[in-house]
Amino acid sequence: MAGIWLDVLDEIARTCTTHGRGDLLQTVRQKRAQLLDPKLRVLVVGEPNQGKSQLINAIINAPACPVGDGRTTVLPTVVQHAEAAAAAVVQAPPASGRPMGTAGTPAATLVERTPLALDQVAAGVSGAVGRQPGGGPAYVEVGLPRAMLAAGLVLVDTPGTDQVAALGGAAEVAASTRADAVLLVSDSTRELSVAELDMLLHVTRSQPNVVVVQSKTDLVADWRAVAERNRQHLADAGVAAPLIPVSATLRLRAAATDDRGLNAESGFPALIARLQRDLTGKADHLARASVQAVARTVVEQLAAPLRAELATQDAEEQSGPISRLHAAQREVDELRRCSTRWQNTLADEMADLLSDIEYDLRDRTRQILRAVDEAFDTADPLVAWDTFAEWLERSLVEAAEANHEWLIQRCDWVARRVAANFDRYGYDVLPPWSMTMPADLGDRLPDLERPRIDRFTTGQKLFTGMKGSYGGMLMFGLATTLAGMPMINPVSVGIGALFGGKSIRDEGKQLLRRRQATVKTAIQRHVDEFFVRMVRDCRDAARQVQRMLRDHFTGLTEELQEAIVQSFRSAKQEADTDVALREQRQREIRLKMTRLAALYEQSQQLTGARSTPVLLEPRA
Structure with missing residues (x-):
């Protein structure tokens, strides 16, 4: 039955190796070892005082986890099968010197176990006894001879998460404990809080098998209305997780009185049936869903740097x-x-x-x-x-x-x-x-x-003067003859002299202009x-x-x-x-x-x- 999903998981591991992602390869190897383990590890998470410990006790019908007002849970409690009732504090060496096993978990031979008396479990869960200072992560292990536990069921009670750590704490615990299923416990006195819904959204990304358990139905008369509103909240938030209302008090009382009707009223038969179905279907249906979730996580983380590199190349093309x-x-x-x-x-x-x-x-x-x-x-x-x-x-x-x-x-x-x-x-x-x-x-x-340049010589002046004086003397001499005077007379001679001088002056001016x-x-x-x-x-x-x-x-x-x-x-x-x-x-x-x-x-x-x-x- 494991052949199909195991082949896919091995292909995912080879893909991680090809991409050089040793961290993802370690996660895939851990998931492979977890799915091949016949045990069903169920992680019980929730905010403080929601009834997580009492829920585990009611499932196995035994006081495995300490409950009561004023108790502080510091260490997770792992409840599993044992031939005889026993308890111990299990602590890994410090992270700096911790050798790693083949699956990426601390080597089992180096884990330090400190036995606890059954009446010291409460002190161990609170971290008061059994835990060595300066050591690595620790948890309390409780073994009980119960049929459900003998079938392979392992329940892990976790410390309460506050609203600050709700987003990441549960997922980290689920990864460290290699959970096959997660039960989120929320009591019926109120509806699911925003922190719880955020925690569910975060957990369901890596864990496909999540169940919301609505506890303490015996304390609230209209718990059915609260359950209906919670289912609506889950649908609105896109969380595909079933909701099972239960009452641990009624379950324990029904077990003590062997009252089947009261047991049915407690709601635990549906929850136990779900756990048994997961236990029997781990190697098939649950494993397939887990491999699908692993594939999605691995593919998203491997594809993100490839897309970023393509975007970077486009940017470098503009500046390269x-x-x-x-x-x-x-x-x-x-x-x-x-x-x-x-x-x-x-x-x-x-x-x-x-x-x-x-x-x-x-x-x-x-x-x-x-x-x-x-x-x-x-x-x-x-x-x-x-x-x-x-x-x-x-x-x-x-x-x-x-x-x-x-x-x-x-x-x-x-x-x-x-x-x-x-x-x-x-x-x-x-x-x-x-x-x-x-x-x-x-x-x-x-x-x-x-x-x-032409010069006005003396001979030219004499010749010019004679021509001018001759004409003047002749003109005026003829005029004087009419008066009975001779042609050549003092008047004509004087007028001729004037005309001669004028001719010389006019010729000199003309020669000057020509020059x-x-x-x-x-x-x-x-x-x-x-x-x-x-x-x-x-x-x-x-x-x-x-x-x-x-x-x-x-x-x-x-x-x-x-x-x-x-x-x-x-x-x-x-x-x-x-x-x-x-x-x-x-x-x-x-x-x-x-x-x-x-x-x-x-x-x-x-x-x-x-x-x-x-x-x-x-x-x-």
């Missing part, structure tokens, strides 16, 4: 090699955008620079030409040329130097403007050279040639030649700077690209390796979780259940 690969890819894309930006910046800025430099030089030459026009509107080139030529040469040199100085400043500004595109890389990327003012800038200016126009034209041509030559030099210098900046930042981009691409390759290789390892580990985790699900399903089939717990659903 994959994130570094994405960062490297962003760096590659950013460098590509940076390369486009700095090239566009260089081209645009140099185009603006050439336009601005040409406009600046044109404006300076216009100011010079404006000054020339103003000067030669009044000045005579024959007189002012030397002084003017010196001023013009100096003005053109100053204009060229100012324009070139601005070119230098603008080229430096363009270099910094282009370098600003590389600010995110965290170091100085300006070129190591800088543009300077050429020392031979004045020698690059074209030579100013003296223009050919001024000639000079202005010559200077205009000279300034235009200066402008063309300077613009060409500025363009050549700007183009040279543009090529040098282009070569510098191209080399810098190639260096950055090589470093970033190398980083990208390294990150990609690392990410590929990490992804492969992560996928392999995820496959391993999913395989383990699938096997855990299969193991849980196998354990469910022991009792006909088919459900799979949500915690085992593998993640996609």
Whole structure:
């Protein structure tokens, strides 16, 4: 009969070994030894003064456990079969030096037993006698010759649990004593408390065979209403535990008077029938339910770290090699955008620079030409040329130097403007050279040639005066002949002299205007030649700077690209390796979780259940 559930239990043990959980393996081994033991160990728990000890005495019809007001139970009491009534305090050695047996329990040969007289059991339970200070866990063992005990029933009376320890104390005692069943005792004077319900919820997670015993029905007239409300509380809390109302007082009185009717009224026949059914069905039904509970506990504890590891891997993917690969890819894309930006910046800025430099030089030459026009509107080139030529040469040199100085400043500004595109890389990327003012800038200016200027010579003045005086004398001489005077007379001669002087003055002014126009034209041509030559030099210098900046930042981009691409390759290789390892580990985790699900399903089939717990659903 034990073959099916024993195979499942052994498979659970192998699974614990595979997952490296020695603590769970020890628990499974203890459960295996417990289920193979024909004895039925029943743990009686509850809050103080609920009638636990009296319940045990009523079950076996013997005063095995001390009862009464004012008694304090410190040590558990184990009531089992013995040929003759006997008692002892059983104490394990200290935990630090306690060797462990094959089932994870203290080695039986080292347990210290201190015999007790039957009248000292109460003192032993209270811890007053038989217990050695500094020793390990202890309990009082009572042996009695009773038929139920001889059949294999072992009853364990536990100290009362208060509301603080109710959540964990009973479960720990159940594990340490390897209980097959748990009886929670609560009297009929009140309904189940929140602490008791919480304790039941905690115990039923690891112990499938739990019974709620409602004691002291003889003290409460409406105990049936209390029992009905307690059953409702159990249903509302999701505790699948039957409730059996009993009266230990009626049971003991019925046993003393051999009153079967009173015994039936006490409710103990139902409780004893339940214990006998558990005793006879331990190797089958009870063992199957216990293995199912063990499987659930083990699978939950083994699956929890696997699910946590899957969640951790998802989190690590955001900050591990994959994130570094994405960062490297962003760096590659950013460098590509940076390369486009700095090239566009260089081209645009140099185009603006050439336009601005040409406009600046044109404006300076216009100011010079404006000054020339103003000067030669009044000045005579024959007189002012030397002084003017010196001023013009100096003005053109100053204009060229100012324009070139601005070119230098603008080229430096363009270099910094282009370098600003590389600010995110965290170091100085300006070129190591800088543009300077050429020392031979004045020698690059074209030579100013003296223009050919017409002079007003003495002969030209004499000839011009004669032409002017002849016309005046002839015109006025004819007019005077009408008056009877000769053509050549003092008046006509005087008028001729005036006309001759005026002709000389008018011709001199015309020659001056021609000389001024000639000079202005010559200077205009000279300034235009200066402008063309300077613009060409500025363009050549700007183009040279543009090529040098282009070569510098191209080399810098190639260096950055090589470093970033190398980083990208390294990150990609690392990410590929990490992804492969992560996928392999995820496959391993999913395989383990699938096997855990299969193991849980196998354990469910022991009792006909088919459900799979949500915690085992593998993640996609």
